[in-house]
Amino acid sequence: MRELSQRLSKLGRPILPSGITKLEQAQRRIDVDDLMALAVALEVTPTRLLLGPPxxxxxxxxxxxxxxxxxxxxxxxxxxxxxxxxxxxxxxxxxxxxxxxxxxxxxxxxxxxxxxxxDHQEAEARFRAENALPPNRLTLGHAEGVQEAMTDVDHAVKDALDEGLTEEQIQQLVTRAVTSWRREKRVDQENQKRYRRLERGAERAHERFDRED
Known part of the structure; x- marks a missing residue:
């Protein structure tokens, strides 16, 4: 507690060890400034503090x-x-x-x-544009895969041009591929949600069946 308190003081957001204990025990409310300072001091993200473990x-x-x-x-x-x-x-x-x-x-x-x-496709695209990092700002852990994908796209475009496709035709193909990917992604996400709901329903039904027996 003392070490964390010292870190917070160095960050310009001092909290006494007793105050940290109260935060842990939910005896003191935390504001946004405290949340940011604690996230930096603990070397985690604010999301991790808000939502708990992934x-x-x-x-x-x-x-x-x-x-x-x-x-x-x-x-x-x-x-x-x-x-x-x-x-x-x-x-x-x-x-x-x-x-x-x-x-x-x-x-x-x-x-x-x-x-x-x-409207779901447009809503999801708008949500990502307003709330997520663009692809070229992904974390270092994704950088290698992103670079390989960009290289593949670059080669594919050049091959298409060599085969006689126009720039407009290539743009149409890319747009069509992106639209298809988003649709498949949305369907996959919805299927996963349905599967989890069915799984929970089956577990509850099994539990009720066991209690009745």
Whole structure:
């Protein structure tokens, strides 16, 4: 505690060791400035502090107000409670927090218009543009793969030009490929959500069946 308190002081956001203890025990509210300072001092991201461990990296949550656990499933965290009336699967929350996918329809109020199916692609593209890093600003861990992909695209474009395709035709092909990829990505994501819902339903049905027996 003392070392963390000293780090925070050096960052210009001093918090006494007793104050850090109160934060850990949820006896003191944390503001945005505290959150940023703690993230820097602890060498994690603000998202990590807000949401807890990423999916698949947690055994059992310590904060019951943040996490919602289904006892029948053992120790797996099944939902993250963002708000009193909103609890979502960890993967959905992290994908949203990282700017990969919007939350979708589940958060909408009853008096708000639903997004039409044909508008999902535009909504997702807009969400990523406003909330995620562009492809050329990806982390170093992705840099090698991104560079290889860019090289492949460069070679493919040059080969297409050598074969006589016009610049306009190539642009149309790229647009068509991107549209197809987004559609497949959306369908795959929806299928994964449906599978997880079916899996949860099967687990609950099995649990009820065992109790009845």
């Amino acid at each position: 999916p698949g990296a947690v055994e059992r949550p310590d904060n019951d107000e943040l996490y919602e656990v289904e006892e029948v499933s053992g120790s797996d965290v099944r939902f993250l409670r963002l708000l009193p009336e909103l609890a979502l699967e960890p993967w959905e929350v992290w994908s949203w927090a990282l700017g990969e996918f919007p939350l979708g329809e589940i958060w909408r109020l009853s008096d708000e218009n639903s997004v039409r199916f044909g």
